[in-house]
Amino acid sequence: MNENIRSLFPAAVKYTYLNSAAVSPIPMTAVEAVVSQLNDVSNHGSGHYTEWIATKNRARALVASMLNVRDDQIAFTRNTSDGFAAVAAGVDWAEGDNIVSFAGEFPANYYPWRRIRDRYGVELRLCAEREGRIDMDEFTSLIDANTRLVAISAVQFASGFAADLDRIGEAARAVDALFAVDIIQGFGARGYDLNGLKVDIASGASHKWLCAPEGCGILFLSDKARERVDPTLTGWISVETPWDFEDREQPWKPNALAYESGTGPSSLFYGLEQSLKLLNEAGLDRIDPYLKGLTDQLCEMLAGKDYDIISSRAPEEKSAIVCVKHRGGLHCSEIAARLQEANIVVSPRNDRLRISPHFYNTPGDIERLVAELP
Secondary structure (H helix, E strand, O other): OOHHHHHOOHHHHHOEEOEOOOOOOOOHHHHHHHHHHHHHHHHHOOOOHHHHHHHHHHHHHHHHHHHOOOHHHEEEEOOHHHHHHHHHHHOOOOOOOEEEEEOOOOHHHOHHHHHHHHHHOOEEEEEOOEOOEOOHHHHHHOOOOOEEEEEEEOEOOOOOOEOOHHHHHHHHHHOOOEEEEEOOOOEOOEOOOOOOOOOOEEEEEOOOOOOOOOOOEEEEEOHHHHHHOOOOOOOOOOEOOOOOOOOOOOOEOOOHHHHOOOOOOHHHHHHHHHHHHHHHHHOHHHHHHHHHHHHHHHHHHHHHOOEEEOOOOOOOOOOOOEEEEEOOOOOHHHHHHHHHHOOEEOEEEOOEEEEEOOOOOOHHHHHHHHHHOO
C-alpha cells in the first residue's frame, strides 16, 4: 500500500512474493520483537515474566478487536487444527447427530469432524464444489433439525471462494446448531465481526495473512459455544486461579481461556503483537479493497493469457486469493517451479495455481507475474 510498509518485508523486495495464503513474510518489526524477548530471557531469566504475559494479553486484545469480540473469548493454541480438534472432542455427540461442511475444506477443518464421524457414528454431510464455488442454497439445504455443528472456511484455500457467513450463521442458528468457521485464509486480509455473523467457533493461526511467526493459533468461542463445548486440552492455567497450587479442585475458567493449557511461546507473541499493530495501522478496512483491486487487476490481465480463472469474482464471493488453470495442460507444479526460477513465489494447490498478494505487494508485482507466466 506504500513503500514504508513494503520496506519492512525483505522477502517482498527480494522476490515477487504472491504466496500469503501459504506463509506470509514477517515484518522486521516482528522479528526484532521476537529477538528482544529471547535476549531478555538470555540476560534476565524469568525476571521479566510479567511483561511476557502482558504482551500476550495485548496481542489477545488486538485479535479480539479485529474480530469484534471480547478478549476473554479468544484463546491461543498452537494452530488452526488444535482449535477444531479441541472443540470436536469437547462436544457431547449423540446418535442421530450430523455435521454439515464442504467437501473441499482444508484438512484442518475436516479431519477433526471425520474423527467424530468414525468414533461416534455422526453423519458428516459434505457439500460439493460447483465450478470453483459453493452453492449456498445447496449448502444450507443440508442443515436440518439434527445438525449439531456447521463447519466451513471463511475463504477456501483451493479456490479463494468467500462464503456467505451471515446466511450460513442464520441457517445454523435456526436449528440451534453451533457454527464453526476456519478464518485463517481471510483474517488479516480483512477483519470479521464474528458476533454479528453469528459465529460460535472460529479457529485460525498467525502465519498467513497476519504476517506473524508460526505457532500462534487463535480460537474464538462464543458464550453459547463455551457452555456446550467442554475444555479438553486442559492444563495448569486452565483453572480460575492457576497460581493457587494447593486448590486442585478449583473450577475451569468460565471463558475461552480454559482452552489454554500451559506456558505459551512468549517470544512469538511479541512478534504477533507487532504484526497485528502493523495491520491495524494500515487499516483492515483499507487492506481489503486494496487486495481486491490487485486481484481484479490480475484477472483482467489474464484475459490475454492461456489461463482459466477458477475463482469466483462475484463481488460478495471474491477474496485476495485467485486460482487459475492452464488451458494447454501445463501442470500447476511445473508452472510454480518455472516462476520460482524467476524469483516469483506462488503455490500449486490440487490442480490449480494459487496467487495470493498482500498489502506489501504492488500493481507492478502483478504485471511481472503475468509477464512471466508460461
